[in-house]
Amino acid sequence: MxxxxxxxxxxxxxxxxxxxxxxxxxxxxxxxxxxxxxxxxxxxxxxxxxxxxxAKDDLVVAMLKRRDQRWRGSLATYVERVQDPRERVLSIFDWLAGWFAEPGFRGCAWINAHGEVGPGSAAVLAEVRAHKQAFHEQIEAWVRAAGSAATEPVYLLAEGAIVTAGINGDPAPARQAREAVAALLGRP
Structure with missing residues (x-):
């Protein structure tokens, strides 16, 4: 035995x-x-x-949950080292630029999963939505701490940069989105 x-x-x-x-x-x-x-x-x-x-969907959900913890944890660690609230918001895009430049970067794992199986799998779709909501809440906390109500544009610029960098294979969208967010937040 x-x-x-x-x-x-x-x-x-x-x-x-x-x-x-x-x-x-x-x-x-x-x-x-x-x-x-x-x-x-x-x-x-x-x-x-x-x-x-x-089932394979169960494995996909578990993998996405674990990746979410690491991904958002890494982002939070990076952003929260910055003292100035406005600069914290901008540092989101510095972190994204570093991620986009990593070897093997293939865009957002959650968007990729949604595109492949999300619409046909309630469990995968729920996990994708949970990640996006949690990312939105992170951004909202940092934007509010900076005294701004621009959560939605900042979130959409971050998401757009992720998708664009994933498609183009170029980290430049992080810098471009950072510049747009700096204009939204106004100069210090």
Whole structure:
């Protein structure tokens, strides 16, 4: 009889699967990645994968949730190092520029997921909407702290920069959006 799988092994296997899914889905697209590719990349058997996630959509949702925590956490850490509230808002776009310039940048994982499976998967659509709402709330807090009511334009400029950079493969939209937000906020 095989040894029982420990909680630690379950945690490690779960993380390995999410790592593999995030890499493959982001690089290739959700629909293009089959379960055999996930098996090979994670080193887990299909039986083990299905014990963690009964359906591919469940794996997509878990991957997006985990990515959301890291992505928004990284953004918050970067922005909140800046003392001046106006500069904090502008630093959102500095962080975006750095992300856009990373090797392998392929745009927004949530927009990509929505484009592929969101409309046909209530769970994926809900996760995409949850991420976008949480990102909006982050921006709203920083914009209000800067004494501005321009949350919607700042949010839309950030989202537009993300989509444009993903399509063009160029980090310039972050700088352009930053300039537009600086004009919206007025000069210090």
């Amino acid at each position: 095989p040894a029982a799988v420990t909680d630690e092994q379950n945690r490690l296997d779960h993380e390995a699967l999410l790592d593999a899914a995030e890499k493959l889905f982001y690089e290739n697209g959700i629909q293009a990645v089959g379960m055999d590719q996930l098996r090979a990349a994670s080193g887990l058997s299909l039986k083990r994968i299905y014990r963690f996630f009964a």
